[in-house]
Amino acid sequence: MNSVEILTDAFDRIREVVHESVDGLDEDALNSRVDPAANTISWLVWHLTRVQDEHLAELAGTDSFWTGRGWYERFDLPIDRQATGYGDTPADVARVRAPAEVLTGYYDAVHAHTVRFVAGLTDKDLATVVDENWDPPVTMAVRLVSVISDDLQHAGQAAFLRGVFTRSPSTAAATAARA
Template sequence: MTDMKATEVLIDLASRPIDAAERLRPKLSPTTLNAHPQNHDNSVAWLFWHSAREIDAQTADLAGTDQIWHANGFDKRFDLGPASDTIGYGHTAEEARAITTDDADLLLAYLRESTDALVAYVQTLSDADLDDVIDESWDPPVTRGVRIASIIDDAAQHIGQAAYVLGMPL
């Protein structure tokens, strides 16, 4: 038996939100994607989109690469107008409700490509790289490993929220 490296744990964890999202595919109709149960601002479409956007934007920042959103044309394919350059943090109710799509496969494709980029990035790191301080504006300062864990945690929570909503009668 071999010892698992921290980067290997992060790679395993990074795949879990997309795996869970793909298992939800049979429930992703235009109605369920864009419903607002209990009149909540965030639809399932928003939860999936935001999960992919936050993975993409933060991974691109860490890796020093272009966001998949722009590089692979997802911004054009989603056609979200002014919301196209946002990632969902701090959205007003109106902005969150503007994130709509009937295309579950497009949402899953973007989430898959964003996740693949995160995994590819983590594969370039050593365990020692995870200790690098990348943001000193927080107390305590944020390390690369903590940022990656935060990216994965945010996505997992939002996909979990979507799964919960999809289990309700809409």
């Protein structure tokens, strides 16, 4: 397995966890919180996708899907167009609400772009310095691994929350009543 195949496999694994966390949940479940300051599944998936989208746009020299491909408008959220979720307050988290199809639609669009971009990379490309503001400077490989790490953490948090909400007796009863 080469570098590109490893990166692609990692991004594909994130996609699996995102879908396992979101698919089949209604907006109430996607936006439930374990406490008033906690993140929601909607926010976690939106945030991990926004971060991946912004980093890939920067690396590929393209517009993000969020601002350049209409996803900001599709979500129709009362948030700043440039928001990515960094530093969000509990009130900011509450503003990120979306149905499962919109969350996974945006994620899948960014994922497909990511996999296409990564497929065209060489080991020389991966060694290219993309950010000199750090010591040592950040290479494309390091940036991609950073995105993978952040995405996996947030996707895992979303999967955990799904388990909490689907196993909770009150949530299970409410879900059964809606079915």
